[in-house]
Amino acid sequence: MIPSPPPRHRLPHSPAPVSWQDEPGTPDRPPGPGFWAVTRHADALRVLQDPATYSSLPGPGELPLLRRLLSHQDPPQHTRLREHAAGALTAERVQRFTATAHERARALLTRALDTARATDGVLDLATAVSAPYTALNLADLLGVPHADRRRLPGWTGPHALEDMTGYAPHLIVHRRRYPDDDLTTVLAHNARLTSDELEMLVPLLLTTGLAPMRDAAAGGLALLAEHPEAYRELRDGSAELGSATEELLRLHPPLLTIRRTAATDTELSGRRVRRGDQVVVFLATAHHDDQVFTAPGRLDLARTPNPHLSLGAGPHLCLGADFARLQLRVLYEEVLRALPELRLAGPVPASGSGVTDEVASLPVRAG
Structure with missing residues (x-):
């Protein structure tokens, strides 16, 4: 079971950089076993870079399907398949x-702006632009046939x-x-990969490239909408988009947490962690x-x-990190070109999930 933390980077109690958190039950969720919350950057890096001590293998109670994903494998198998x-x-290729x-970002923005200007003057950058933009980019990268692309929206449920x-x-x-x-x-024509191994790789690319990219793209735009001075700096060229993209990723990581399981008794920031304990890195913290x-x-x-950790670290550093950065940079460039101002037209509701940092809607003025 993946713990569901509170919103953003706050915990119910975190008296130390590594603290034990109970998981009381809720009406729709049984009590969990509890976990060690890792909130300091140095400790987070230590956990993510040491797969021998902090395993990615699914813990007790987690979906058996997770064992079929590369992201839930440890070296040496993980290393070979990742290569x-x-x-x-x-x-x-990227x-x-x-x-x-x-072209895709420009076309989606043009269509959304035309619709907004013909109606109430409001467009939803999350649902009308960033979600289809990132989904269709992934479909192109993986070769999802056009007839199957209608499935993509359901693959984030x-x-x-x-x-x-x-x-x-x-x-x-x-x-x-x-x-x-x-x-x-x-990958399918790589004779060194078995069918089982392929069926680890392809779902991983789908899962990590779909919802997280959607959330990173919309989250970065939401931050810019909330900071009009930063948007103006990017528009007038006084801020550079490469470093800005990294900062937006830092403040809005697409995943709020990364889970590991202690593979052996160890110590982390003065805390005794037992073999089998869940260890959860809180990225935003x-x-x-x-x-x-x-x-x-x-x-x-x-x-x-x-040195943000939004794209991971260690052996599980995001395989598509370059592709992710390219998509974000291009989307931001096109939004900056299309909208002289990025003005919110209403509240920005979050998904309510404790695991992803989804922006469910991003209503802005068409100009």
Whole structure:
């Protein structure tokens, strides 16, 4: 069971950088076993970089399907499979998406703006732009056939994992029969990968590339809408978009937590952690560590260095980190070009999930 923490970077009680948190039951959820909350950047990095001590294997009570995902494997199997995927997701393949991403973002923005100006003057950047933009980019990267793309919105719901692991074998068979210039084709024709291994890789790319990218894109735009001076700096060129993208990722990580299980008795920041204990890294809290980030609550578009952990760290550093940064940078460029001002037209409701940092809606003025 993945713990559901409180919103953002606050915990019910965190008297120490590593603190035990009980998991009382709720009307729709049984009590959990409790977990160690890791809130300091140095401790978070230690956990994420040490898979021998802090395992990614699913813990007791977690979905058996998780065992079929690369993200829930440990070295050496994780290392070998990751190398195959990284070899397919080359820098050249990522860069080839630049023009397509620009065209897609521009087309979605144009359509949303035209609709808004013909109606009430409000467009929802989350549902009308960032969600379809990131989903269709992923579909292109993985070679999801156009006839199947109607499934994408449902792959961020409560049964997303089951749906995507069920779909992956069909996609693999399709791309073996009809190869194209996409990641699934490359992996499906890799003779060194077994069918079981492929069925670990493809669902991982779907799960990590869909909802997290959607949430990162909308979250960054929400921050800019809440900080009009920062938006103006990007518009007039006094702030650089590369460093700004990293800062937006720091303040709005697409995942709020990363879970590990202690593989052995150990000690973390003076706390005795027993084998089998759940250890949960709170990313937003680690990103507010004033020992690492000066004025951590401030949006600083020029912040450097910016060692945020939003794309992971250690062996499980996001495979598609370059693809993620490309998508975000392109989307922000097109929004800056299309909207002289980014003015909120209503509240920005969050999903209420304790695991992802979804922006459910981002209503802004069309101008």
